[in-house]
Amino acid sequence: MKAHVYSIDGNQMEEIELPQHFSEEIREEVIRRAVLAEQSRKYQPKGAFKLAGLQTSAEYRGRKEAYGTIKNKGISRLPREKFPKGRFGRVRIVPFSAKGRRAHPPNPNEVLVERINKKEYEKAMRSAIAATARKEIVEARGHRVKGVKEVPLIVENRFEELDKTKNVLACLKALGVEDELERARRKKKVSGVREGRKGGNIRPKSLLIVVGNGSKVARAARNLAGVDVRGVNDLDVSSLAPGTHMGRLTLWSKRAIEELGKVK
Numbered sequence: 001m002k003a004h005v006y007s008i009d010g011n012q013m014e015e016i017e018l019p020q021h022f023s024e025e026i027r028e029e030v031i032r033r034a035v036l037a038e039q040s041r042k043y044q045p046k047g048a049f050k051l052a053g054l055q056t057s058a059e060y061r062g063r064k065e066a067y068g069t070i071k072n073k074g075i076s077r078l079p080r081e082k083f084p085k086g087r088f089g090r091v092r093i094v095p096f097s098a099k100g101r102r103a104h105p106p107n108p109n110e111v112l113v114e115r116i117n118k119k120e121y122e123k124a125m126r127s128a129i130a131a132t133a134r135k136e137i138v139e140a141r142g143h144r145v146k147g148v149k150e151v152p153l154i155v156e157n158r159f160e161e162l163d164k165t166k167n168v169l170a171c172l173k174a175l176g177v178e179d180e181l182e183r184a185r186r187k188k189k190v191s192g193v194r195e196g197r198k199g200g201n202i203r204p205k206s207l208l209i210v211v212g213n214g215s216k217v218a219r220a221a222r223n224l225a226g227v228d229v230r231g232v233n234d235l236d237v238s239s240l241a242p243g244t245h246m247g248r249l250t251l252w253s254k255r256a257i258e259e260l261g262k263v264k
Contacts (some may be wrong), residue, residue, distance in 0.1 A: 001133070005154045005254050010174030012149075013156060016254070019261040022133045022152065024126035031131070032244040034124030034237040037116040047108030053101030057082040058092035121237070128240035129260075132208075137247035142204070144183055145249060147176035153251045160215035160253050168221045172207070172251075180206055180249060184226025205242040210235060212255035232259040 062077030081089025095103035184206030206226030213231040
């Protein structure tokens with residue numbers, strides 16, 4: 001599979017052979033499994049206080065032979081608080097009582113991480129990379145690719161030396177990504193629990209920029225709405241297929257393509 005390399009001004013420069021990753025068979029179910037496995041590593045274990053609901057004087061005294069029994073008192077025989085002079089308090093401890101313990105509290109020892117085979121993950125990575133080279137899949141994901149020069153989009157190595165956001169923005173406009181950046185600028189209002197966690201707004205995932213390791217453009221492009229920058233060594237399936245949805249619009253530097261070709 002071949003693709004053209006474009007200059008930072010949007011002009012076509014040369015044609016190169018793409019690594020075998022771009023010709024991989026696309027397996028959507030494997031990509032989904034890999035993304036879910038990556039997301040599971042971010043889960044934080046949680047658990048209840050060991051003595052929650054048990055720090056009380058309540059005691060079960062329903063046996064007929066028990067001292068101070070509540071049998072034949074006209075009240076339910078459940079753990080009740082001990083009051084002076086043999087009086088009975090409110091029901092405690094049991095899960096259905098007020099301020100009682102939880103029946104099934106969260107277990108901090110629960111296994112949260114979903115594991116995936118190494119070869120299966122590598123297959124998912126190659127499939128996700130191949131999906132970024134299919135224009136119909138990228139467009140079906142919601143990206144605006146009508147004015148984009150080419151999919152996959154590859155730019156010369158001078159792009160990695162850009163250290164100003166305005167220069168990166170000018171280059172992306174020359175490559176035809178302006179409509180896609182405008183789409184990502186529009187926030188979406190959310191409600192419910194997400195409103196408190198996300199500040200009431202969510203932003204679409206837009207362009208993914210993959211460059212060589214240690215590039216200056218990573219700092220210059222990080223403030224563009226919806227745009228993520230990754231080095232080849234830092235690339236993961238979640239970046240290529242956010243939310244398990246494959247086909248993210250991706251811009252590659254020529255150096256990144258060369259480094260990718262050295263990776264199995």
